[in-house]
Amino acid sequence: MDYVAVLLPSLVVGLLFWFAMKSIFNADKAERQAEARAQAEADARAAADGQGGPGGPAAADGPAASPDSAAGPRPGQGPDAPSAPPAESDK
Numbered sequence: 001m002d003y004v005a006v007l008l009p010s011l012v013v014g015l016l017f018w019f020a021m022k023s024i025f026n027a028d029k030a031e032r033q034a035e036a037r038a039q040a041e042a043d044a045r046a047a048a049d050g051q052g053g054p055g056g057p058a059a060a061d062g063p064a065a066s067p068d069s070a071a072g073p074r075p076g077q078g079p080d081a082p083s084a085p086p087a088e089s090d091k
Helices: 002-050
Strands: none
């Protein structure tokens, strides 16, 4: 019985730590999934806007009409910038 009294506080603290870390990792996973969904929706919306056809938004203000095009690529959008979040297998 003495062993239980000695080990019980450590087991309780260990379980509390385990539950806390599990909830943190689950929240991080959910946030990454939500960010990936938002990015996919933004990419789909941008692709749909870019394929507007004749008289659509793409024809009205093409790449030459963009005020940022003369300044070059924005930070984080250069040729080395990642185009999508890392896949689950890359983590």
